[in-house]
Amino acid sequence: xxxxxxxxxxxxxxxxxxxxxxxxxxxxxxxxxxxxxxxxxxxxxxxxxxxxxxxxxxxxxxxxxxxxxxxxxxxxxxxxxxxxxxxxxxxxxxxxxxxxxxxxxxxxxxxxxxxxxxxxxxxxxxxxxxxxxxxxxxxxxxxxxxxxxxxxxxxxxxxxxxxxxxxxxxxxxxxxxxxxxxxxxxxxxxxxxxxxxxxxxxxxxxxxxxxxxxxxxxxxxxxxxxxxxxxxxxxxxxxxxxxxxxxxxxxxxxxxxxxxxxxxxxxxxxxxxxxxxxxxxxxxxxxxxxxxxxxxxxxxxxxxxxxxxxxxxxxxxxxxxxxxxxxxxxxxxxxxxxxxxxxxxxxxx
Amino acid sequence: xxxxxxxxxxxxxxxxxxxxxxxxxxxxxxxxxxxxxxxxxxxxxxxxxxxxxxxxxxxxxxxxxxxxxxxxxxxxxxxxxxxxxxxxxxxxxxxxxxxxxxxxxxxxxxxxxxxxxxxxxxxxxxxxxxxxxxxxxxxxxxxxxxxxxxxxxxxxxxxxxxxxxxxxxxxxxxxxxxxxxxxxxxxxxxxxxxxxxxxxxxxxxxxxxxxxxxxxxxxxxxxxxxxxxxxxxxxxxxxxxxxxxxxxxxxxxxxxxxxxxxxxxxxxxxxxxxxxxxxxxxxxxxxxxxxxxxxxxxxxxxxxxxxxxxxxxxxxxxxxxxxxxxxxxxxxxxxxxxxxxxxxxxxxx
Numbered sequence: 001x002x003x004x005x006x007x008x009x010x011x012x013x014x015x016x017x018x019x020x021x022x023x024x025x026x027x028x029x030x031x032x033x034x035x036x037x038x039x040x041x042x043x044x045x046x047x048x049x050x051x052x053x054x055x056x057x058x059x060x061x062x063x064x065x066x067x068x069x070x071x072x073x074x075x076x077x078x079x080x081x082x083x084x085x086x087x088x089x090x091x092x093x094x095x096x097x098x099x100x101x102x103x104x105x106x107x108x109x110x111x112x113x114x115x116x117x118x119x120x121x122x123x124x125x126x127x128x129x130x131x132x133x134x135x136x137x138x139x140x141x142x143x144x145x146x147x148x149x150x151x152x153x154x155x156x157x158x159x160x161x162x163x164x165x166x167x168x169x170x171x172x173x174x175x176x177x178x179x180x181x182x183x184x185x186x187x188x189x190x191x192x193x194x195x196x197x198x199x200x201x202x203x204x205x206x207x208x209x210x211x212x213x214x215x216x217x218x219x220x221x222x223x224x225x226x227x228x229x230x231x232x233x234x235x236x237x238x239x240x241x242x243x244x245x246x247x248x249x250x251x252x253x254x255x256x257x258x259x260x261x262x263x264x265x266x267x268x269x270x271x272x273x274x275x276x277x278x279x280x281x282x283x284x285x286x287x288x289x290x291x292x293x294x295x296x297x298x299x300x301x302x303x304x305x306x307x308x309x310x311x312x313x314x315x316x317x318x319x320x321x322x323x324x325x326x327x328x329x330x331x332x333x334x335x336x337x338x339x340x341x342x343x344x345x346x347x348x349x
Numbered sequence: 350x351x352x353x354x355x356x357x358x359x360x361x362x363x364x365x366x367x368x369x370x371x372x373x374x375x376x377x378x379x380x381x382x383x384x385x386x387x388x389x390x391x392x393x394x395x396x397x398x399x400x401x402x403x404x405x406x407x408x409x410x411x412x413x414x415x416x417x418x419x420x421x422x423x424x425x426x427x428x429x430x431x432x433x434x435x436x437x438x439x440x441x442x443x444x445x446x447x448x449x450x451x452x453x454x455x456x457x458x459x460x461x462x463x464x465x466x467x468x469x470x471x472x473x474x475x476x477x478x479x480x481x482x483x484x485x486x487x488x489x490x491x492x493x494x495x496x497x498x499x500x501x502x503x504x505x506x507x508x509x510x511x512x513x514x515x516x517x518x519x520x521x522x523x524x525x526x527x528x529x530x531x532x533x534x535x536x537x538x539x540x541x542x543x544x545x546x547x548x549x550x551x552x553x554x555x556x557x558x559x560x561x562x563x564x565x566x567x568x569x570x571x572x573x574x575x576x577x578x579x580x581x582x583x584x585x586x587x588x589x590x591x592x593x594x595x596x597x598x599x600x601x602x603x604x605x606x607x608x609x610x611x612x613x614x615x616x617x618x619x620x621x622x623x624x625x626x627x628x629x630x631x632x633x634x635x636x637x638x639x640x641x642x643x644x645x646x647x648x649x650x651x652x653x654x655x656x657x658x659x660x661x662x663x664x665x666x667x668x669x670x671x672x673x674x675x676x677x678x679x680x681x682x683x684x685x686x687x688x689x690x691x692x693x694x695x696x697x698x
Contacts, residue, residue: 028437029444030425030548035638035658037669076379076695084692088377093685095378102672102679199379200695289384307656309384320386323451323672330451336442343433346425346549 003148006155006252008277011046020045020332027335028343034331036305040283041328047256047281048164053329055256057163058105058322060315061246062089062096063154065113065238066132067174068141069216074177074209076199079132082173083116085314089171090121095312096169099319105167110157112150113238114172127153133236136181137216141236147229150238154245158253166250167258167322168267169315172239173199176290179266180213181235183296185225186269191217196262196291197311228273243267248274251281258325260318261288261310265296272300285321286310352497355504355601357626360395369394369681376684377692383680385654389632390677396605396630397513402678404605406512407454407671409664410595411438411445412503414462414587415481416523417490418565423526423558425548428481431522432465434663438520439470444661445518448668454516459506461499462587463521476502482585485530486565490585496578499587503594507602515599516607516671517616518664521588522548525639528615530562530584532645534574535618540566545611545640546660577622592616597623600630607674609667610637610659614645621649634670635659 020042025031032038045053064086070079088094089109092101100107109124115131118124129150133141142150158166172178176198184191195210220234232241244267250257259268259282271278279300286306287294297304305324310317338345369391374380381387394402413435419428437443438458441450449456458473464480467473478499482490491499507515521527525547533540544559569583581590593616599606608617608631620627628649635655636643646653654673659666687694 027444028434028442029661033549033638033659033661034444034665035660037657037659078693081693084690085377088685088690088692091685091690092683093377093690095376095383095680095684098679098683099676101683102675200382289382305657308386308654310382310386311384312378312382316383320673320676324669326451327448327669330447331444334441334447334450335444336437336440341433341437341440341442343437344427344430 001145001148003152005274006249008248008251008275009254010277011280016046016049017042019051023051024332026337028338028341037328037331040325041332043283044256044325044328045332047254049254052333055165055325055329058165058167059161059163060100060105060107060167060169060319061157062107062109062169062171062315063112063239063243064109064171066115067172067178067237068133068135069137069177070174071135072137072212074212075173076201077173079115079173082171083114085171086111086114086118090123094314095316096314096319099316103319103322105319105322110242112242125157127157127242129238133238136178136235137212138219140234142233142238144230144233147233147241150241151245154242155249158246158249165256165258166246167315167318168243168246168264169260169318170239170243170263170313172237175237175239175263177209177213178235178237178240179263180292181216182231182266182270183292185217185231185235186228186273187299189295193295194292228270232270240267244271247271247278251278255281257282258318258322259284260315261286261313262290262293262296263313265293265300269296269300283325286317288317350494350497352501354623355598357597357600357624358603359626360629365395365398366391368400372400373681375686377687377690386673386677386680389674390681392632393605393674393677394681396603398603401682404514404674404678407514407516408510408512409449409454409456409516409518409668410506411456411458411518411520411664412461412588412592413458413520415464416521416527416586417482417484418486418526419523420484421486421561423561424522425550426522428464428522431520432463434520435460435463435467439472443663444665445663445668448665452668452671454668454671459591461591474506476591478587482587485527485584486561487568489583491582491587493579493582496582496590499590500594503591504598507595507598514605514607515595516664516667517592517595517613518609518667519588519592519612519662521586524586524588524612526558526562527584527586527589528612529641530565531580531615531619532641534566534580534584535577535622536648538644542644543641577619581619589616593620596620596627600627604630606631607667607671608633609664610635610662611639611642611645612662614642614649618645618649632674635666637666
């Protein structure tokens with residue numbers, strides 16, 4: 001297929017950053033005293049191209065798919081949990097469901113390739129590329145053509161969504177394995193450092209998982225590290241590939257992208273290898289408890305807002321961090337300046 | 350005066366903690382995967398005495414007062430900023446004003462001893478104990494009788510407030526000096542480790558501030574470290590003393606207490622020396638960028654939710670963290686169990 005990657009504006013114009021910084025510095029508070037919330041406000045303003053940013057119609061999209069590598073015993077939960085959790089999302093019972101409702105954020109689930117046939121649901125988009133990927137430990141998870149189709153699907157999903165914020169979550173038993181493979185292959189960092197307990201493996205099971213992933217990397221050693229879509233086709237998964245397209249389109253349409261944990265960060269790593277400008281549009285919600293996320297964040301130069309030991313995925317960390325983005329905007333838009341409030345400035349030092 | 354410290358129930362019954370933990374462990378998510386949000390949910394449930402905690406009518410109270418020690422050049426801002434910021438709070442222009450509005454939290458300001466006469470305002474409580482404290486570097490900031498009155502005021506303020514959550518903030522140019530003195534005197538930790546830049550002193554000015562505070566400690570060296578109210582009377586301030594009473598009453602009336610930054614933590618340290626059970630009721634919103642807060646948190650065994658380099662005070666960090674408390678409750682109350690959602694449990698490890 002002929003995949004057209006959307007064009008992303010690189011945010012190189014520093015004059016808006018200067019205007020945003022000056023605006024914050026003139027608010028009634030000591031200089032810099034709102035710490036990371038100030039840089040967040042500048043970032044959001046810069047992404048949206050205004051000194052009065054307003055986050056509108058935030059869209060939480062949860063991308064779901066199954067992974068063939070699960071048959072190698074790399075997950076604490078059976079593959080069936082993927083479709084069961086999709087139903088749980090749609091029935092408003094999952095963590096991310098109740099958190100999205102708390103913040104009145106719209107939740108859409110995408111079936112990117114779950115081994116299950118779902119009944120139609122107004123909040124379910126079906127973009128199924130198969131009944132789960134093939135087992136990436138001994139074959140390619142999908143063909144490059146299917147991988148391109150997944151990216152195209154991701155682009156189209158975001159194009160159809162309103163608002164100026166994309167919040168990404170995922171569900172897929174086995175997808176920490178795919179994310180670890182992607183991270184190791186694209187970064188050159190040893191698979192052991194990239195591999196964690198996922199949904200809750202014990203230390204012996206993590207050793208087994210690492211062994212399987214090392215075999216997978218050996219099997220795919222001829223795949224060139226500088227061909228992100230070929231690497232992605234080799235490792236899977238369908239949901240990660242679909243997210244890659246959504247990330248690129250969200251940046252191209254100048255939305256704020258709220259990045260959840262390890263899996264979404266791995267999708268972002270792939271997207272950034274296609275166009276590094278995508279990173280300009282990303283806010284990192286949290287540092288996950290999943291081993292590998294800290295070095296992946298470092299690799300992406302991402303500074304997370306939260307560090308609460310979350311390791312659930314689904315977009316749950318992103319939803320917990322979401323009100324902080326709103327706080328950054330109200331500070332920028334609603335706080336009084338020194339002049340307006342008649343407050344004196346620093347007198348000493 | 351005859352100060353009656355309210356009686357606080359020590360939360361020693363572990364059966365409720367076990368019930369809360371079991372309830373969370375049965376939610377549709379890997380065990381422990383919501384990290385610190387899970388312990389927060391258990392804590393809130395335990396404080397409110399129920400497995401279905403609901404946070405009602407949260408009250409943000411900002412305690413304001415002036416400090417005589419400011420004349421020694423310990424702050425980057427002039428004392429006038431205290432009253433100017435009180436007016437900014439009431440005019441909805443300060444950081445904490447816009448954050449409280451974002452979350453629909455009621456904001457009350459208490460004039461505990463600001464050097465200014467305010468016009469009446471429906472959200473201003475006047476419990477003035479003087480036009481600022483005396484200069485604690487060379488005299489007691491207030492008498493023990495006035496200090497007791499301040500504590501009594503704090504008790505009465507909370508008694509009159511509805512809801513089951515107290516969120517504390519403060520405003521008082523010079524109050525990091527009082528907080529540093531309290532912390533050093535009550536803990537025995539050297540004043541240098543307890544002293545930071547406050548509203549934004551440069552390094553030379555911090556050295557000067559530390560020198561003044563060391564003089565103050567020498568002046569008050571005969572005040573016994575195990576008499577918290579005598580120490581508090583020596584150092585001030587009026588707002589910290591009033592907060593001590595409010596903290597004790599909030600715990601006694603079994604409210605969730607959301608602790609902001611360095612100053613509120615110093616008030617809590619004093620309260621905990623009167624009755625250590627108060628700590629059972631506290632949630633620590635954030636680790637402040639103010640030097641000394643990290644060791645003060647360690648001293649109080651407080652694990653903060655956020656670590657964003659905030660150092661504004663006013664209750665701003667508490668307001669930014671507030672939605673995380675609500676998230677903890679929705680997870681406990683609204684998420685489906687494995688049984689209810691028909692989701693399979695762990696199969697491996």
